[in-house]
Amino acid sequence: MLETSARLLKLLSLLQAHREWSGPELAGRLGVSTRTIRNDVERLRSLGYPVHATPGVAGGYRLGAGAALPPLLLDDEEAVAVAVGLGRAAGGGVEGIEETSVRALAKLEQVLPSRLRHRVSALNAYTVQVPGSAPSVAPSVAPEVLTTIANAARDRERLRFDYTGHEGEVTARDVEPYRLAHRRGRWYLLGYDVRREDWRTFRVDRLRPRVPSGPRFAPRELPGDGDVAMYVEKGVNTAMWRYRATVLLHAPAGQVGHLPPGLEPEPVDEATCLLRLGGDDVGGMAAWLGFLGVDFEVLDPPELVEAVAVLSERYRRAAARRPAS
Numbered sequence: 001m002l003e004t005s006a007r008l009l010k011l012l013s014l015l016q017a018h019r020e021w022s023g024p025e026l027a028g029r030l031g032v033s034t035r036t037i038r039n040d041v042e043r044l045r046s047l048g049y050p051v052h053a054t055p056g057v058a059g060g061y062r063l064g065a066g067a068a069l070p071p072l073l074l075d076d077e078e079a080v081a082v083a084v085g086l087g088r089a090a091g092g093g094v095e096g097i098e099e100t101s102v103r104a105l106a107k108l109e110q111v112l113p114s115r116l117r118h119r120v121s122a123l124n125a126y127t128v129q130v131p132g133s134a135p136s137v138a139p140s141v142a143p144e145v146l147t148t149i150a151n152a153a154r155d156r157e158r159l160r161f162d163y164t165g166h167e168g169e170v171t172a173r174d175v176e177p178y179r180l181a182h183r184r185g186r187w188y189l190l191g192y193d194v195r196r197e198d199w200r201t202f203r204v205d206r207l208r209p210r211v212p213s214g215p216r217f218a219p220r221e222l223p224g225d226g227d228v229a230m231y232v233e234k235g236v237n238t239a240m241w242r243y244r245a246t247v248l249l250h251a252p253a254g255q256v257g258h259l260p261p262g263l264e265p266e267p268v269d270e271a272t273c274l275l276r277l278g279g280d281d282v283g284g285m286a287a288w289l290g291f292l293g294v295d296f297e298v299l300d301p302p303e304l305v306e307a308v309a310v311l312s313e314r315y316r317r318a319a320a321r322r323p324a325s
Contacts, residue, residue: 004040007032011040015051015063022060037061076116077143083108083120084127122150123180130183130229139205141187146180148209149189153177158214159191161207166242173207175200176217181232188232192220199223201235234264241278245285245304249273250295258291282307 023034050064086105152159159177175191187204224231253265253273265273279285286307298305
C-alpha cells in the first residue's frame with residue numbers, strides 16, 4: 001500500500017487525467033478502501049484542490065477548476081513537453097507572449113529534476129523552428145526519440161539509426177547530428193552522413209535509433225551559411241520527394257516569381273538560371289512549371305520530360321479545337 005503522501009499524489013494524478021472516477025475505481029487503482037478515498041479527497045480539498053463529488057450509483061469524483069490555480073502534477077514526459085512548448089513560444093513562435101513564456105519557463109525549470117532539466121535544455125538549444133503555414137497532419141514522434149537526438153547533438157556523439165526511405169527501403173545510417181528542425185507539423189534531423197560524406201535531412205518519424213550511440217565527433221561548419229531553417233526548407237522541398245528535377249529557366253534568377261519558401265533559382269548567366277525542385281507527381285510538377293510564366297527546359301528526370309510533352313500535346317489539342325472568332 002502506498003504511503004499517505006505518495007497516495008495523495010497518485011490520486012491527484014488520476015483526477016487530473018480523467019473526467020470522472022467512481023469511488024470503487026479509485027480504490028481499486030490505489031489498493032485502498034472507498035472510505036480511505038473519501039478521506040484522501042477531503043485532504044486534497046483542504047490543500048485547495050476543488051474535488052467535486054456526485055452521489056448515487058452513477059456518481060463519482062472529478063477535479064474542477066478552482067478560483068486559485070493549484071500546483072499541477074506532471075509526469076516526466078508531460079513536463080518535458082510543456083517546457084519545450086514554452087521554449088518555442090519564448091523564441092518567437094507565438095506572437096505577443098514571448099516575455100510571458102520566458103517567465104513561465106524560468107519558473108518551471110526551477111522545479112524540474114536535473115535529469116529533466118538536461119533533456120529540456122538540450123531540446124531547446126538544438127531545435128530550430130522552420131517558418132511556414134499552419135501545421136499539416138503529420139506522423140507523431142515519440143518524445144524519447146527527440147531527446148535521444150538532441151542529447152547526441154549536445155554531446156557530439158554519432159547517431160546510428162535505421163532509416164525508412166520514401167519507397168519503403170530500410171538502410172542503416174551513421175550520422176553526426178547537429179540540429180532538430182520542426183516544420184509544419186513534422187520533425188527533421190539535420191546531420192552529416194559519414195558514409196555518404198555529405199549533409200542530409202532526415203524525417204524523424206522514419207528513423208529508429210540504435211543503441212549504443214557512436215563515437216564522439218569534431219563539429220563541422222553548418223551548411224547554408226549557418227541558416228539551418230532555410231537549409232532544411234530547401235532540402236525538404238527537393239530531397240524528400242519521389243522525383244527530383246533540375247530545370248533550366250530562360251529568365252534571370254531575380255525575375256522568377258511564384259516560388260515557395262526554400263526554392264531559390266541558381267544563376268547560370270544573365271539570361272538563365274537553374275531551379276531544383278521535387279515532387280511525388282510529375283504531372284503536377286509539369287503543370288506548376290507552366291505557372292512560372294517563363295520558357296524552360298527540363299534537364300532531368302526523364303519522367304518529367306515526358307510529363308511536359310504530354311501536357312504540351314494536350315494544350316495543343318485544346319487550342320486547335322477553339323471555335324472560330
